[in-house]
Amino acid sequence: MILDILKRDFGIEGSLDVVEGMNGFPKVVMTHVSGATSEIYLHGAHLTSWRATDGTELSFLSRAAKFEQGKPIRGGIPICFPQFSGQGPLPAHGFVRTMDWELCRTQLLDNGAVASEFQVTDTAETRAMWPHPFALGMRVVLAEDSVTLSLRVVNTGSQPLAFQIALHTYFGVADIGRTFVLGLEGTERVDTLREWVRETENRSRIGFSAETDSIYPNAPDSLRVEDEARGLSVAIEKKSMPDVVVWNPWIQKSRRMEDFGDDEYLRMVCVETGCIEAKQTLPPEGSWEGITRLTYGFI
Numbered sequence: 618m619i620l621d622i623l624k625r626d627f628g629i630e631g632s633l634d635v636v637e638g639m640n641g642f643p644k645v646v647m648t649h650v651s652g653a654t655s656e657i658y659l660h661g662a663h664l665t666s667w668r669a670t671d672g673t674e675l676s677f678l679s680r681a682a683k684f685e686q687g688k689p690i691r692g693g694i695p696i697c698f699p700q701f702s703g704q705g706p707l708p709a710h711g712f713v714r715t716m717d718w719e720l721c722r723t724q725l726l727d728n729g730a731v732a733s734e735f736q737v738t739d740t741a742e743t744r745a746m747w748p749h750p751f752a753l754g755m756r757v758v759l760a761e762d763s764v765t766l767s768l769r770v771v772n773t774g775s776q777p778l779a780f781q782i783a784l785h786t787y788f789g790v791a792d793i794g795r796t797f798v799l800g801l802e803g804t805e806r807v808d809t810l811r812e813w814v815r816e817t818e819n820r821s822r823i824g825f826s827a828e829t830d831s832i833y834p835n836a837p838d839s840l841r842v843e844d845e846a847r848g849l850s851v852a853i854e855k856k857s858m859p860d861v862v863v864w865n866p867w868i869q870k871s872r873r874m875e876d877f878g879d880d881e882y883l884r885m886v887c888v889e890t891g892c893i894e895a896k897q898t899l900p901p902e903g904s905w906e907g908i909t910r911l912t913y914g915f916i
C-alpha cells in the first residue's frame with residue numbers, strides 16, 4: 618500500500634510520519650522535539666496545520682473543507698501557481714493546489730528542525746490547460762517556533778515561462794475583531810473590492826470590520842499578524858515574494874462559499890505572499906526561488 622511505502626521510505630522515528638488523513642488522503646505529520654507540529658497533505662502539498670509547542674493551532678482549516686480529488690482544501694496554506702486568483706484563463710489560483718504532489722525527501726536537521734520536500738511537474742492535463750513544462754518544488758522546515766516554506770520553480774521547457782505564484786496562508790485567530798496586520802503602512806494598496814483603486818495604506822495596524830481583499834505590490838519583507846484575543850503574534854518574513862494580499866471574506870462572501878462555515882470569517886485572516894503583480898518570467902532552464910517564514914510569539 619502506498620502509505621506503507623511512504624512510511625518506509627520517508628518516515629523518521631519520532632519526527633516524521635506519513636499517515637492517512639481526511640478521506641484517506643495521505644499526509645505528512647512533522648513533530649519537532651519541542652512539541653511543535655505541522656501537517657502537509659500530498660494533495661496540493663497543502664499545509665493544513667501548524668501547532669505551537671503547547672498545541673495551540675496557528676493555522677486555520679475550515680470545518681467544511683473538502684478533501685476530494687480536483688478540489689482545493691479550504692484553509693491552511695494553498696499554493697497558487699501558475700496563476701493567482703482569477704487573473705487569467707486557468708482555474709482560480711491555478712491548478713497545482715488540486716494536484717497530487719510527490720513526497721521526495723524528508724530530513725531531521727542538525728539543529729533539530731524537521732524538513733519535508735514535495736514536487737509536482739507538468740502533466741498531459743496541465744499542458745492541455747497551460748502548454749508549458751515546469752517543475753515546482755516546495756520545502757517545509759518546522760522548528761520550535763517557526764515554519765518556513767520555500768518554493769522553487771524550474772523552467773524545464775524550451776520557451777520562456779511566465780507565471781504568478783503565491784502562498785495563500787490562512788491564519789487562525791480567536792476573534793477577527795481583535796486581529797491586526799502590521800507592517801504595511803506607506804505601501805501602495807490595490808483594493809480589489811473598489812474597482813482596483815490604488816492608494817497608499819496609511820494604517821499602521823490594519824483591522825477588520827468588513828470584507829477585505831487588498832493586494833499590496835512590492836510590500837515590505839517583514840510583517841506581523843496580531844491575534845490580540847489570544848495574545849499571540851505571527852511574524853511573516855519573506856524573500857523574493859514581493860507582493861502581499863490581505864483577505865477576509867466577511868459575512869456575505871462566507872455564506873457563498875460552500876466549503877467555509879458562515880461564521881468562520883470570525884476566526885481567520887489570510888495574509889498571502891508571492892509574485893502577483895510581479896509576474897515572473899524564466900528563460901529555458903531558468904529557476905526562481907521564494908521563501909516565507911512564519912514565526913510565532915506573544916504580544
Ligand code: TA6
Nearest residue numbers: 689702703709710830862864887
Ligand atoms: O485571497 C485573495 C482571493 O483571490 C480572494 O479574492 C478569494 O477569492 C480568495 O482568494 C479565495 O479564493 P479561492 O479560490 O480559494 O476560493
